[in-house]
Amino acid sequence: MRVVIADKFPENYLLEFRSLGLEVEYRPEASATELPAIAGDCEILVVRSTKVTRETIEAASRLQLVIRAGAGIDTIDVDAASARGIYVTNCPGKNSVAVAELTVGLILALDRRIPQNTADLREGQWNKKEYSKADGLKGKTLGLVGLGSIGQAVARRAAAFEMNLVGYTRSPHLELAQSLGIVPCATLFELAERSDVVSVHIPGTAENRGLFGDAFFARMKHGASFVNTSRGSLHDTAALEKAMRERNLRVGLDVYNPEPEGGTASFDHPLCKLPGFVGTHHIGASTEQAQNAIAAEAVRICREFIKLGQPQNAVNIERASPAKVQLIVRHYDRVGVLASVLAIVRKYGLNVEEMTNTIFAGAKAAVATIRLASAPPLAMTTEIEDLKDQIIQVTVKPF
Numbered sequence: 538m539r540v541v542i543a544d545k546f547p548e549n550y551l552l553e554f555r556s557l558g559l560e561v562e563y564r565p566e567a568s569a570t571e572l573p574a575i576a577g578d579c580e581i582l583v584v585r586s587t588k589v590t591r592e593t594i595e596a597a598s599r600l601q602l603v604i605r606a607g608a609g610i611d612t613i614d615v616d617a618a619s620a621r622g623i624y625v626t627n628c629p630g631k632n633s634v635a636v637a638e639l640t641v642g643l644i645l646a647l648d649r650r651i652p653q654n655t656a657d658l659r660e661g662q663w664n665k666k667e668y669s670k671a672d673g674l675k676g677k678t679l680g681l682v683g684l685g686s687i688g689q690a691v692a693r694r695a696a697a698f699e700m701n702l703v704g705y706t707r708s709p710h711l712e713l714a715q716s717l718g719i720v721p722c723a724t725l726f727e728l729a730e731r732s733d734v735v736s737v738h739i740p741g742t743a744e745n746r747g748l749f750g751d752a753f754f755a756r757m758k759h760g761a762s763f764v765n766t767s768r769g770s771l772h773d774t775a776a777l778e779k780a781m782r783e784r785n786l787r788v789g790l791d792v793y794n795p796e797p798e799g800g801t802a803s804f805d806h807p808l809c810k811l812p813g814f815v816g817t818h819h820i821g822a823s824t825e826q827a828q829n830a831i832a833a834e835a836v837r838i839c840r841e842f843i844k845l846g847q848p849q850n851a852v853n854i855e856r857a858s859p860a861k862v863q864l865i866v867r868h869y870d871r872v873g874v875l876a877s878v879l880a881i882v883r884k885y886g887l888n889v890e891e892m893t894n895t896i897f898a899g900a901k902a903a904v905a906t907i908r909l910a911s912a913p914p915l916a917m918t919t920e921i922e923d924l925k926d927q928i929i930q931v932t933v934k935p936f
């Protein structure tokens with residue numbers, strides 16, 4: 538099997554891929570437009586933020602698995618992969634601590650204006666008078682949007698600064714929130730009104746696009762801070778600029794919309810020039826610790842995939858099976874039995890949604906569980922039962 542690694546990846550983990558018997562092509566500088574040609578004949582594609590487009594998925598005729606060596610899968614055309622039966626996985630939770638550390642760094646930098654202090658010192662300017670104005674974090678309220686892996690890691694760190702925590706999450710993680718000392722907010726607007734600092738930790742899905750716009754910022758306190766280390770698509774840049782100018786909002790960003798592809802580029806962004814801004818270059822996950830943890834997880838996913846044919850952490854498996862009925866066929870473990878059973882299922886026009894076949898000790902008998910979208914007619918099960926010397930028992934159960 539051939540694996541293409543189309544992003545920067547720790548060297549020693551490349552060796553681990555090779556030790557799995559994989560032929561490794563390491564293309565750390567590959568761009569999204571080059572990827573269709575590069576990934577053309579690989580079975581496994583590993584990427585960080587390099588976009589995997591429909592063109593790549595369709596050009597890679599042997600592709601079976603795309604591993605996002607990170608958390609967010611918004612850079613991958615998951616629909617295109619699903620339409621061709623290609624697994625997409627990510628490495629959940631493996632870079633959360635790194636992002637949480639950067640988030641706390643941005644919150645501290647916004648309060649004490651550390652980058653602005655440094656810039657003045659670089660310019661030969663001593664300005665203790667100006668920079669002596671800061672609020673302090675103790676007793677201030679941090680509003681966390683999203684209480685997944687990163688939201689929780691930020692909560693734990695902010696608690697050490699004795700901040701009050703409020704949170705908003707779509708899925709009601711009430712017990713979890715309580716265990717972390719997070720007071721749940723019923724709506725995003727309630728969170729905006731209560732928070733001195735808002736920090737965003739939700740995925741950049743289509744439905745979350747532009748969630749933070751005029752209406753949200755208008756509810757934030759004057760002079761409050763907004764931190765986004767998740768995705769640039771989540772905030773409306775123009776609304777953010779307006780809130781910075783009119784409501785003295787302070788903004789800390791690691792992510793932008795749009796963001797340059799690759800490691801270096803010129804970058805002219807309206808927010809970066811405003812005095813209340815601190816920012817980083819989408820480096821939330823870029824610590825050695827996080828990248829080693831991510832790489833180890835990517836290798837683990839590959840190992841399991843090679844062994845079992847199915848990867849862990851797949852994000853594009855249909856969770857709500859269309860199956861309604863299970864046809865359970867106990868049969869002798871002989872050549873052609875399953876083919877005969879399936880031929881009868883086909884004859885009655887029923888689609889097999891899911892299927893497993895489990896062999897019993899001694900390999901004399903097996904049980905096939907065939908999941909169907911609708912109940913089989915009696916004539917069909919009778920026909921299966923009548924397969925000579927092949928069938929032990931047929932049952933039908935709802936699913």
Ligand SMILES: NC(=O)C1=CN([C@@H]2O[C@H](COP(=O)(O)OP(=O)(O)OC[C@H]3O[C@@H](n4cnc5c(N)ncnc54)[C@H](O)[C@@H]3O)[C@@H](O)[C@H]2O)C=CC1
Pocket residue numbers: 607608609610629630632633636682683684685686687688705706707708738739740741745766767768791792819820821822823
């Ligand atoms: N700056 C960087 O380098 C990095 C950025 N990220 C970004 O952070 C995001 C979050 O990462 P994790 O915490 O690891 O993911 P996660 O999947 O553990 O948590 C996300 C949580 O957000 C919740 N959620 C989704 N939409 C929501 C909404 N509209 N309102 C409230 N809650 C909502 C989900 O239910 C889930 O609990 C990633 O999707 C990625 O975009 C992740 C890693 C590195």
Ligand SMILES: O=C(O)C(=O)COP(=O)(O)O
Pocket residue numbers: 585586587606607608609610632819820821822823
């Ligand atoms: O894991 C994520 O979602 C990230 O945004 C990290 O991106 P990166 O792998 O550092 O390009």
